[in-house]
Amino acid sequence: MSLSAFPGFPGFPAFPAHGSAPPSDPAATPTPAESAAYITSLGKPTAAEVLDRCRARGRVAIQPRCGVGGHEEMKALLATLEAEAAPDILTLTIDSHTRLLRFEEALRTLNLRPADLNGYPMVAHGWRRGRELNELIEAPLEIRHGSPDARILFDVSVASGITSFEGGGISYNLPYSKAVPLAESLGAWQDVDRRCGELAEHGVVIDRELFGTLTAVLVPPSISLAISVLEAVLAARAGVRCISVAYPQGGHLAQDVAALRSIPVLAERYLPAGVTVHAVLHEFMGVFPRQRDNAEDLIFYGALVARLGGASKLITKTHQEAYGIPDTAANVEGLRLADRANSPLLDFITVDDDQVQREMTWILDEVADLVEPLLERADLIEAIIEAFAEGRLDIPFSASRYARSDLIPRRDPSGAIRYLSTGELPFSSAHVRRNTELLHAVDGPDPALDALMRGLTGDINHFRHVFQEEEPATPAPRSAPRPVSAARTPPTEEPI
Amino acid sequence: MSLSAFPGFPGFPAFPAHGSAPPSDPAATPTPAESAAYITSLGKPTAAEVLDRCRARGRVAIQPRCGVGGHEEMKALLATLEAEAAPDILTLTIDSHTRLLRFEEALRTLNLRPADLNGYPMVAHGWRRGRELNELIEAPLEIRHGSPDARILFDVSVASGITSFEGGGISYNLPYSKAVPLAESLGAWQDVDRRCGELAEHGVVIDRELFGTLTAVLVPPSISLAISVLEAVLAARAGVRCISVAYPQGGHLAQDVAALRSIPVLAERYLPAGVTVHAVLHEFMGVFPRQRDNAEDLIFYGALVARLGGASKLITKTHQEAYGIPDTAANVEGLRLADRANSPLLDFITVDDDQVQREMTWILDEVADLVEPLLERADLIEAIIEAFAEGRLDIPFSASRYARSDLIPRRDPSGAIRYLSTGELPFSSAHVRRNTELLHAVDGPDPALDALMRGLTGDINHFRHVFQEEEPATPAPRSAPRPVSAARTPPTEEPI
Amino acid sequence: MRITSHQEPTARTVILGVAASDSHAVANHLIAYSLRGLGFDVVNLGTCTPVEEFAEACVRHPDAEAVVIGSLNGHIHEDLRGLDRAKQSGRITCPVIVGGNLSVGSHKGGTSHDRLYAAGVDHILSDPAELPGLLDALRAERAGAAANRTGLAAS
């Protein structure tokens, strides 16, 4: 398919998107200079400014995930979230066709059944509609997606006046696609980062958030942070001036707080001075409890972890997380609940600083082992590609062929995420030994593969166990799913 | 007016209550034995059982305030609260006509404009409707009211199968009426307590909750607890077997936690062995913040205080507290938010135990000074009446002539409630000196009366200040009140 | 014509109280204090004061400039039943001012104020800080009316 088939792109042939066709002549996407001028003219704060302001006030900025297919629906969603929960930053979550450059599929679904899209197909809608969204609300917007190659999406976003853009050449490749070589995604993201540098020269600082969440399930903190450090170094070298390092809540208080508090230390250590770095927490990104009360307990807890870890921003979840993309009411409720952790009445809540300090030392040492050999290399991109190929960098549960997933994470008895197997990761023997010792109590040494899988599954379902939710999936809220099991299996007719 | 004019009372002449008249022949209220048999037959747990169960599980039971005039509306309210927030115990809050035996006014308003009632007029509706409410829901019910003389209400409640009843001869007199002599209210409540004893003999333990909240505004913990101790001793002597001692959150973490943790110590010290005593926290009972976020912060904080103080139960507030009786949705939200403080993920939250210990010592010593001279007396009721007359017992901001309100409370710089003036309270000079010292920083010694009133007003508005809500009252949510100021004042026509 | 003001007693009397079914005391305590601070002679009937008790106080204090009634619990309408009769019968002659929380529920703005005016209330205030201003205005008005009367009689 050809790009020119889309609104906002040269040669757009009046493809009708849902609702009404984009209102105006679909001439070329504005140049970076034009977009920068538009952004300045808007008179609304950029995401980077909001993050600075929140950090100065000691407030964790609150941001939802939110994206629906139709344009009018997206407008209603944003307006309602702002009216009822006033998040500091708002989001356009992009559908997964668009993420994978399946623009044709995105547009077809948009035209046939927009509610079937799991996000806002930004490229299909085009930058003029993007501006409409942006002008509708007071909060700055971020694009959250998962695109190994986000160049087109980036241009549409910036043209829409959007000042925060998530992703990275590793973190938006390995969890989000199967067969995109790292060289391609890293190259594409270098382009995005360079465009951020260009915009900065025009006076607009784009907040570039790195997706340290990766595959979200049992990601050891040092893996998340090491990959963010590498992406951050690449971004800074390309001219990015504001970097948000996102870390996914793993579920262990001291470890999560330590990971968040490590972010400024790592920034100091590995990044050039002129770059602003913010720590961001993603509320628990793994298997969520199914019962509303339990999900809400976890949402509040996540927000408290962000506060205690000194995060600049929190990305919230909703009590419908286990079921599907949340409705607007659940999203509002999640935001409002999370914001309670910003309460001035909770100043008295503290963490065990010794324990946090110990976790921090471990995390920082492990990150150093992972990134320092690579940062020494002349061509960092080449070094990263090689490292993944050889397992010196790795992630668990990779969606992509380009990571080996040889590392095996497990929870220790206190719930912290450790390495059961470090694969080829270049850890000092002290780290390997410590991890082995911490996990010893879990299954004993060298568990059988079966016990390992059971154990892993238990670890994945950690919070369902904490809340003693019984294993058989409880039905979805309100409208229960109809029984599905082998409904159309024809009865087995045994010949007599 | 005559009592016989009411359903549920002998001779009821078919006075139509709102909705439809009570369905059946309005014969005499059941006897205690009949009521006890009915309660046993219901097969639902009593309030006392729920409290025991929650305490055993380490869960703070959650209970709303809720009461509306119409019977159908009350049914809908209870059913919705149970369906959407599943409180451990539910409430019938009684309207203030009924509280003051103004049964005729209650019935008239019920018939003309039931929504004008600030609670459920239980006596007007009668015990058959009470049973209907009780049978509608799974949670046990408590009657919350404010009646100096609650005997009729008690009989209707027990006949309705309701197993928890709030009040006391001091705590439901002084804050709730102007001219009822203490002898009368204490006598009437002795009757209620004796009826509880009788029911206990029939196998039904009524939870008798004492309203330590008193006038709710700047009540020093030792005053609240001393009065509860006296009421508890009277109740226990009359045969009550389950006593809930309610304490109003004052707003200072260590002081509130200390007050709650003092309750089992006081029970141990002053009550006979066979009596079960539960600590109950009322979420902040003074001037509430007006902005929803701030009100919600306070609601969650209160619930956390209950948990940290080891309370068996929490009475919740809503984000509409500053405006008026909440709508159902706000009530649900308040309950759900408070319940988050029961989260198993918050085990790590602790208080400064040294500070709590210090506050506890002070509270227990002050309570001893207040109650021990009275407990020694042969006639405790007489001793109490005398003490109030002479100011040896006192409450701030009394609604009643029968307390002197000579004591002046103030907040110390940390927000804890202290005694600026102890009036005639029989405190040891050490206590008086400590209070004086703690308050010294507030206004200096002997503030001018003007400064005192300004200071007191500031203390009353404590949480509005904490949240930096500007003084001019912000408009009510959604429907703003129309401007009222001197609307009908005829223009002043100066003669020329 | 300024003579009318000389005819008024120097201590200005105000009758204060909280409505019949209402025991909220705090605002009442504070309002009494601040009016006294301004030199008013406050007859504070306190909480739970029926119309009848206000009327009796008016009869005892014929010089009272106003009856000031607080109501917080939402029951003001039923609690002021009989106010119009007390005024018609001449037992309450001075203006009646009410303030507080004048309906049940969190969503205000219904017909509550109209109903109160219809029931015999003269002025509704939201903030006690407006009280002294209103009392002064009422006094000026009365003085004006008296002046007018005097003037008319003289002309």
Added chain:
Amino acid sequence: MRITSHQEPTARTVILGVAASDSHAVANHLIAYSLRGLGFDVVNLGTCTPVEEFAEACVRHPDAEAVVIGSLNGHIHEDLRGLDRAKQSGRITCPVIVGGNLSVGSHKGGTSHDRLYAAGVDHILSDPAELPGLLDALRAERAGAAANRTGLAAS
């Protein structure tokens, strides 16, 4: 007539993958592991697998007992476009089983399943634990059908 079962290869092949636009990998990793544990030869195509890729795998593995497709992101409908054609053209002949989260949104129970059946899906499961049972049932059914065919031909 039990001869048909002898004709089946001993290693039972299953083709596994996640739908075209969907990169959720965890359940896929776990399902592959557990089927292998049960002795299946799992051809795991992994995440982001278009229908065309499933069809090619079927052509490469004509003995495959089923194509098992996971979808979590709600895009199963668009992602399976072309499945009916692949079946009609004979490139996918074995039953197609899907499971996961089969629509966008938190309120389930619409027409999603009907649409999937209409699009060429044979079986919808909610729990991966049901997979081995269904695969066995399908095998038995096939054996039965084959037996019937053989029987018919022989008679």
